[in-house]
Amino acid sequence: MTRWENYMNAAEEIVAAYDGSLPLHHFLKNFFKARPHMGSRDRRRVQQLVYQYYRLGKWQPQLDVRERMLLGTFLCETSPDALLGFFKPEWNERITGTVIDKLVFLNLRWDAASAFPFVSHLSEGIDPEAFTLSYLQQPRLFIRARPGKKAAILRLLEDAGVAHETTGDAIALANGIKIEELLPDKRAYEVQDLSSQETGHRFRPQPKERWWDCCAASGGKSILLHDQQPSIGLTVSDVRASILENLHKRFAEAGIKQYDARVLDLTKPVTGFRPFKGIILDAPCSGSGTWGRSPEHLFYFTEDRITEYAALQKKIAKHVTPLLEPGGRLVYITCSVFKEENEDAVTFLQNECGLEIEESGVIKGYDREADTMFVAVGRNLT
Numbered sequence: 257m258t259r260w261e262n263y264m265n266a267a268e269e270i271v272a273a274y275d276g277s278l279p280l281h282h283f284l285k286n287f288f289k290a291r292p293h294m295g296s297r298d299r300r301r302v303q304q305l306v307y308q309y310y311r312l313g314k315w316q317p318q319l320d321v322r323e324r325m326l327l328g329t330f331l332c333e334t335s336p337d338a339l340l341g342f343f344k345p346e347w348n349e350r351i352t353g354t355v356i357d358k359l360v361f362l363n364l365r366w367d368a369a370s371a372f373p374f375v376s377h378l379s380e381g382i383d384p385e386a387f388t389l390s391y392l393q394q395p396r397l398f399i400r401a402r403p404g405k406k407a408a409i410l411r412l413l414e415d416a417g418v419a420h421e422t423t424g425d426a427i428a429l430a431n432g433i434k435i436e437e438l439l440p441d442k443r444a445y446e447v448q449d450l451s452s453q454e455t456g457h458r459f460r461p462q463p464k465e466r467w468w469d470c471c472a473a474s475g476g477k478s479i480l481l482h483d484q485q486p487s488i489g490l491t492v493s494d495v496r497a498s499i500l501e502n503l504h505k506r507f508a509e510a511g512i513k514q515y516d517a518r519v520l521d522l523t524k525p526v527t528g529f530r531p532f533k534g535i536i537l538d539a540p541c542s543g544s545g546t547w548g549r550s551p552e553h554l555f556y557f558t559e560d561r562i563t564e565y566a567a568l569q570k571k572i573a574k575h576v577t578p579l580l581e582p583g584g585r586l587v588y589i590t591c592s593v594f595k596e597e598n599e600d601a602v603t604f605l606q607n608e609c610g611l612e613i614e615e616s617g618v619i620k621g622y623d624r625e626a627d628t629m630f631v632a633v634g635r636n637l638t
């Protein structure tokens with residue numbers, strides 16, 4: 257059997273065994289751990305086949321797993337591929353064409369609604385075809401240069417001959433780059449998606465204000481906020497004590513020492529805080545704006561979960577908004593593309609939480625190899 261056939265067999269075995277209950281990258285880690293004879297090159301190639309299979313979502317369901325993997329490879333790859341050359345040499349000759357050219361060659365039509373069965377839930381302004389086609393590519397890796405560090409980072413990248421692109425403080429790099437080896441000073445940057453960085457344009461903290469990042473996770477938004485105004489009084493919380501451990505480590509690396517951290521379940525009323533000038537509610541959500549990085553969700557996510565997330569977001573919003581000072585601002589963020597988690601949440605913030613909405617909208621990432629997010633700013637006018 258050739259190497260290519262072995263790769264196909266392993267990838268098929270993975271797809272047959274995987275049921276979506278673990279993140280795919282965890283499942284793959286366990287799968288390869290149990291097969292130490294597979295070298296890193298073999299693992300990478302098998303993994304790529306599996307991801308390309310899921311990138312097609314539920315499009316072309318009549319094809320068997322093998323055919324879908326080859327179709328995924330053809331549509332997702334942009335340079336000649338030895339495995340594709342072995343199984344489908346006539347496709348491999350056209351690999352450098354655009355996705356549209358490839359579809360024409362195969363006499364296929366992209367069907368956004370079958371690739372992504374949740375099209376009817378998309379937030380306003382999202383183009384279904386462009387958005388769903390973006391799942392064929394993994395978004396790029398983005399870092400955020402911390403204040404005063406951008407020039408030094410760019411010098412290091414240039415000296416190492418690493419391709420990169422900058423947008424403000426964001427630097428886009430190819431996936432798979434060994435960032436820790438390239439940029440050993442961890443205080444100089446944070447790994448953070450471009451759209452996620454742009455949510456921070458709405459924070460606008462003033463000196464000495466009190467801010468609360470109420471769903472802080474490991475603190476990506478908090479560090480961004482603190483970099484904008486290091487004199488703020490910062491409170492962070494999350495329902496998971498374990499993720500706050502990561503936050504403490506990340507804050508220490510970022511040189512942030514003064515803050516208050518609490519484990520809080522915001523589905524319950526919150527007591528013991530003085531009101532805040534600013535609250536960041538980076539809500540637990542479907543993550544559908546980031547599925548280009550985890551395309552297995554295209555296959556395993558179920559529609560009923562949209563309603564569950566929307567209910568959770570409303571419950572949290574209802575409990576945190578009373579902690580806004582008069583004139584204080586709430587920045588509501590999701591990495592979702594579903595209107596139930598976005599526009600409907602804004603209506604709720606306005607009608608049920610009494611906030612005046614200053615701005616709201618999608619931050620598109622799908623047309624620039626980044627995640628797609630949603631942000632709204634509401635003010636307490638009482």
Ligand SMILES: C[S@@+](CC[C@H](N)C(=O)[O-])C[C@H]1O[C@@H](n2cnc3c(N)ncnc32)[C@H](O)[C@@H]1O
Pocket residue numbers: 470471472473474475476477478493494495496499520521522523538539540541
């Ligand atoms: C989108 S993540 C936050 C990401 C983070 N702000 C960042 O920039 O890295 C949402 C967080 O909400 C937390 N969460 C979920 N349910 C919660 C609840 N009931 N109360 C408080 N936090 C909750 C999750 O543990 C998760 O860490």
